Amino acid sequence: MTRSITILGATGSIGRSTSGVIQAHREEFRVEAVVGGRNATALAKIAQDLGAKFAALADEGAGEALSLALSGSGIRGGAGHAAVLEAVDRDADIVLAAISGTAGLAPTHAALKPGRRIALANKESLVCAGGVFMADARRLGVQVMPVDSEHNALDHALAAGSDRDVEKAVITASGGPFRTWTKERIARADAREASAHPVWSMGSKINIDSSTLMNKGLELIEAHHLFDLEPERLDVLVHPEAIVHGLVQWSDGAVTAGLALPDMKVPIANALRNQNRLKMDLPRLDLAAIGRLSFEQPDEGRFPCLSLAKAALRTGGAMPTILNAANEIAVEAFIADAIGFYDISELVERVCSTFFGRNIAAPSTVADALRIDQEARQAARQLLPTLTGTAR
Numbered sequence: 001m002t003r004s005i006t007i008l009g010a011t012g013s014i015g016r017s018t019s020g021v022i023q024a025h026r027e028e029f030r031v032e033a034v035v036g037g038r039n040a041t042a043l044a045k046i047a048q049d050l051g052a053k054f055a056a057l058a059d060e061g062a063g064e065a066l067s068l069a070l071s072g073s074g075i076r077g078g079a080g081h082a083a084v085l086e087a088v089d090r091d092a093d094i095v096l097a098a099i100s101g102t103a104g105l106a107p108t109h110a111a112l113k114p115g116r117r118i119a120l121a122n123k124e125s126l127v128c129a130g131g132v133f134m135a136d137a138r139r140l141g142v143q144v145m146p147v148d149s150e151h152n153a154l155d156h157a158l159a160a161g162s163d164r165d166v167e168k169a170v171i172t173a174s175g176g177p178f179r180t181w182t183k184e185r186i187a188r189a190d191a192r193e194a195s196a197h198p199v200w201s202m203g204s205k206i207n208i209d210s211s212t213l214m215n216k217g218l219e220l221i222e223a224h225h226l227f228d229l230e231p232e233r234l235d236v237l238v239h240p241e242a243i244v245h246g247l248v249q250w251s252d253g254a255v256t257a258g259l260a261l262p263d264m265k266v267p268i269a270n271a272l273r274n275q276n277r278l279k280m281d282l283p284r285l286d287l288a289a290i291g292r293l294s295f296e297q298p299d300e301g302r303f304p305c306l307s308l309a310k311a312a313l314r315t316g317g318a319m320p321t322i323l324n325a326a327n328e329i330a331v332e333a334f335i336a337d338a339i340g341f342y343d344i345s346e347l348v349e350r351v352c353s354t355f356f357g358r359n360i361a362a363p364s365t366v367a368d369a370l371r372i373d374q375e376a377r378q379a380a381r382q383l384l385p386t387l388t389g390t391a392r
């Protein structure tokens with residue numbers, strides 16, 4: 001049976017890998033709609049390559065460019081908020097959610113429709129509003145399948161036993177480009193160095209998050225919501241080869257792990273197919289050729305973002321929403337070369353402590369989450385000038 005798919009974030013790194021999976025398996029999938037941010041030419045090309053019926057850009061001002069790029073293709077296009085919502089509303093069995101950052105929350109949440117499956121790459125949706133998002137998904141009977149490689153592996157590993165027997169669920173981190181660097185050297189790193197990921201090729205925001213290990217912190221929060229596991233049952237292990245993605249340790253000491261070569265097409269296909277594996281024309285894992293897999297504890301001294309995210313997860317309430325918002329402002333400023341590497345964690349820590357005493361409850365609606373998000377961004381922007389350059 002052919003399944004129809006709408007892709008949010010079609011022009012990005014995950015969006016393109018998804019296109020690759022769909023193009024190699026035309027008999028399995030057809031594309032209903034594609035959504036991008038502002039890149040009209042790239043979106044029009046993808047819409048045509050995939051035979052989509054509708055293409056939408058979030059940027060209102062890009063409508064004319066999109067119409068021009070789609071002219072003669074027979075594909076309808078639209079721009080702005082209403083067009084994105086139209087794309088999300090159209091009939092599709094699966095919505096692959098791969099917009100980057102908190103900008104993905106509203107469209108991904110709007111995509112929750114009875115009977116649908118969400119293949120979720122946009123982890124920020126769950127970090128910002130995980131309680132609301134998962135409750136609404138359950139209420140509407142929407143299955144949320146993780147695309148994030150660690151969670152996809154965990155989803156599979158967890159199916160090998162019963163939830164009450166899970167002692168620990170562990171996600172791995174490659175360690176990022178600074179895994180072996182000294183703290184003094186990391187302090188002088190710029191965005192270009194931070195983006196040179198040793199294993200994965202990804203979008204700019206997640207690249208920086210990987211270099212600070214905030215990505216792993218966000219993933220712990222993501223895992224907490226996806227699998228309903230308490231913070232004490234979640235852990236991180238650094239594994240530079242990025243072959244083992246997630247491990248479940250059971251109450252008898254046995255461990256079930258998910259292994260794959262690091263290629264996002266594997267978890268994407270798996271999420272689209274709900275763990276019914278596709279035959280994929282990809283290189284096979286040759287453990288004898290690799291020879292050795294290594295593991296180490298993350299160093300939270302050199303990567304303080306990980307401990308900040310763990311603290312936000314333990315604190316609960318709105319703290320993950322606040323951490324996520326502050327991090328997005330910090331990452332933007334770091335990419336713009338306005339602050340140094342350790343100013344990212346410094347800013348996140350300062351914003352979190354500003355809100356700490358207020359004990360703000362976890363958001364009860366998406367609008368509530370976005371209001372807290374805006375308030376935290378505002379606080380982060382106000383603090384930015386006090387940081388500039390301090391950690392260089």
Ligand code: NDP
Nearest residue numbers: 009011012013014036037038039058099100121122202203
């Ligand atoms: P990219 O930066 O490569 O792509 C982001 C996509 O989102 C682009 O299509 C972009 O469009 C679109 N976009 C940006 N802003 C908006 C908006 N306001 N409305 C609609 N669309 C928008 O990111 P990645 O593909 O790397 O990551 C996407 C998500 O997947 C992130 O949440 C990330 O954490 C997660 N993820 C990514 C992995 C990876 O390997 N890359 C692995 C695991 C998770 P345009 O091109 O027009 O700007």
Ligand code: MG
Nearest residue numbers: 148149150219
């Ligand atoms: Mg991941």
